[in-house]
Amino acid sequence: MRILSLGAALLLSGSLASSSAQQTVPPPEPAAGVAGLPVLEDKDSARTDGIFFGIFRERADHAAIPAEVAADLRFKPASVMWYVAWKDRTAFPREEVLALSKQGVVPHITWEPWDWNLKAGDPGQITLAAIVGGAWDGYIRDWARAARAADVPLLLRWGHEFNGNWYPWAVANNGQDPALYVRAYRHVHDIFKAEGANKVQWIWCLNNADVPGEGWNDAARAYPGAEYVDWVGLDGYNWGTNPSWGTWTPFRDVFKTAYDKAVAVAPDKPVVVAEFASSEVGGDKGAWILNMFADLPKVFPQIRSVVWFDIQKEEDWRVGSTLGSRERLVTGLRNKFIRGSGTAMLAVPASLKTPAAAPGTGSRPIADFEQLRDGRLTTVEGGKVYLSGYQQNAAQSSTFSGQEAGREAPAVVLAPGNGLSQRAAFDFGIRAPNSYAGVVLTLDLLPRTAGGAVVSADLSGFRTLRLQLGASGTHRVRLELLADSSLGLADGSHPQVYVDVGPGPRVMEVPLSRFLQPDWAPKKVTLDEVLRHLASINVVVDQIPSSGSVQLDDVGLLP
Template identity: 25%
Template sequence: MVLIMAILMLVAAPFQSEEVQAASVWTVYKDAQKLEARGKYKEAIAKYKQIAPVFVKDKEYGNAAQMYRRIGDCYKGLKQYDNAVVNWDLEADYSGKANQTQISIAAKRKANMLRSTAKLYVEQQAGQGTTYKGTKFVPANGALIGAYAEMDKKVNDPKQGKYFTKQFPVMTGKKHAAYLLYFNYGSDPVLLAKHLERAEASGTALQIGVQPIHGLEQVKDDAYLRNFARMIGDTEVPVFLRFANEMNGGWVKWNGDPKKYIEKFRLVAKVFREEAKDNVAMVWAPGANPTYTIESYYPGDAYVDWVGVSLYSIFDPSLDPLKQGEDRSSHLDKFDYIYKLYGDRKPVFISEGGVSYMYPEKRQDKTSWAVYKMQEFYASLPMVYPKVKGVFWFDSNGNATERIKYYMLSANSRLLQAYKDAVANPFYLSSIGEKASVSYKQINNSTINAGKLKVSAYVKTWAPTLSKVTYKIGGLTVATTSAPPWKAEVDFRPYKGKKIELSIQAYDSSGKLVTTQKVKVTVK
């Protein structure tokens, strides 16, 4: 009778979690489950919120994570996605404390797919920028554009006299600063000679992805390695030497032994610096995932000149938290981990990447999705990650892994046009030694000048694509724009000397308002 009365008192005081006794927690949990199953999400949330703090207090973090997952799921049922995100973030935090790494990663991924954010920027003349003293080929402002185009016969067919160094700029409407090639360690370096000649003739750099396909044991300080380094060093071509990339992934033979990997990377760096010297920059480039193994493979600042990352998006609805067959992930956000980890220490860049225009498992065309993700990525990258120093597009289709890839620009006219428009941005540089003339300043909760300013925004919501964004001040619409980076000119002169709140309203592809994000600024 006493236990029943305790439970009744608990239900009557849903937010007084300190009154929940350990013996009654699971009874309340079962009641909450029943309510959730009947679609009574508000009532279920109240009960889950009673018992989650009890688990936290008792340091039962795994159980606490489970409660916050349930709360998030209930908010999802109510279509209150911002509240769902808050609780899935808590699920990620507490499952991490419980050493449930994979659950934590999945919870954070789920939260990020429904997270709504807006960052507001003003365009300005480029300042001094970041050059990373002593590091080769780094633009002060802007990012070098590059591509892997060897497999695209539209631009590269040696039998027909076509070479990507000449034809890729024709197809895309802009000279590219560098091209990616792959080279199997142990092969004759002479195989690279023609590529080096063409790169020198066209005034472009090369990123050479050196892959020890027979394992790290084959890499030694011997005549082969030194001859290879001397051959590269005898040219005038700037070379980004990317040794054994994506080492953090189980799909490569050089994964699994970080200590040995570091030893071999340092060896290659040492030999190339002794034999090739000034025209080679050493690139260390993991894959974007898995993130939890990346740092264990880092060779050290003394051996790494540039940090790259492989960054791909292939349509995948299996992770849609709303189970609506959508891919709500952000291609741009995948760069965040590497950028924040190394961007202050080393020049960082996307050493290869792309957005696939097909859903391979279903052979469904996803061009509209891919075009939007590409457009958003190239438009937002200069604002959100201003220290990025290069971007290489993987211009190829293939079946090298379990998922067929569709990135080839010449095979999709809409994707090609989107790419042309994207790299036309003056932030993207055609040659080493150039510097971008524009930069962007984030103005969330900051001070701006009273004038007509060019504003842009990075807006992310649970909607996979957006059709327009409006800017409002004091309830009045001051600008409407229809494509990332949501650029518009806003006259701030009427607000001189005031603190104002600028509302950023985003609409999905059907024209429905999906989020309103507010940014406070002081106009001087």
């Protein structure tokens, strides 16, 4: 985004999206409010998992921003971003880079090849052809040598939002030729490499929507190649309803299309949301922020950093535009998967090779209920999710959602809303008299064989079951760990535990050591044997009589 006024063309950035809402239960706030929270400073440089928080604020001294943000948001950021234009051949900001690096904060420079006093096409404006032709080589080389001399890692985002039409370096303003943009990007990059500026990490950054949406302006056509890119950047905004064309757009919908494109063109690259923010007009900004923290680990597993655009400009993008907005961000930053270590951020590999781990190092996601197959929910790896019922007295059978579908009825897909992301749910009715009865939601870990047999996995290295669970009409729910048939365990005799529940879904972590077989089990095995042959997880309501509903989300195993 430009720091100067852009007019209507810029206002298109981030506007092309649909709407939905997702969130999770926020972490508790202290009685004194967020102002009473201790400042979090992430000193764990050994782990590179998680999502690293950065910020842009328009200040004369960018090195002062980390302390300011720590006081304001109770969280020391991993990175500070700012803009440097090529106008007047602005020098490399050595002192700020060194001062930030000394604080353990990543300097993130958005390097803009333009004279912002001139329009695209004006005489004297910088063009991609001039860059490729060598007219700016001396200036680029000066920066490369200064970066090498500084001898500290930094992020460099050159020629961002090239698939918009508001910058002079945009594909739209350079003959509608994405190959020319690629040549210019590579030209700048190659000079840095030739000068030995090897501690620079390069961000190739697209706008969240192609403007205009023509084939020649497809951002994927301007990808310079994996060897030229360390991070893929995305820029986008929730403009709200203040602009005549605007709509209130959740974080998920601002970025999902662009994220999918980024992952398709660069499948193993870490993604940084290099600019984002929300307006206040047209919706609840605090809820928008809360939804964002819910969606980041579930919907965007390759996003490894986000940078809030924290100024008042076309809209009031500031975190502190209202007290509620600020408080939601402060509490969201205290999620375990949000990171503040600049040193760890710089160690995120430029090639992830495998999908990013779920929040919590070494965790094994089981079901986040974002996957549908043939209209039915599945587990993360494609296992079946289904409902069943049982009862001792056939005249008083248990009832549940979708029962008319027959055996292995699908769970209900509960749409995002009311502070929660998409999840599995079911209604239940358990009647008396019955010696035993219940309704069961089963999660198969893996797809079944062609013959319909369940498939197990060795998960003996895990020690905790994590899930988000809520229920009405009952005060407790039974959780079961089901082994495959090779262990010969009777129905109902697998290791199990009861957990207390309430109507509001909450995150719980249940030690696997609490799972025990019932005393009546005809065959006893060790918990380790079950985990080595784990095939399914059951969520069971068995209180007689009872009726109500259950909601389930974010099931996984922790080491």
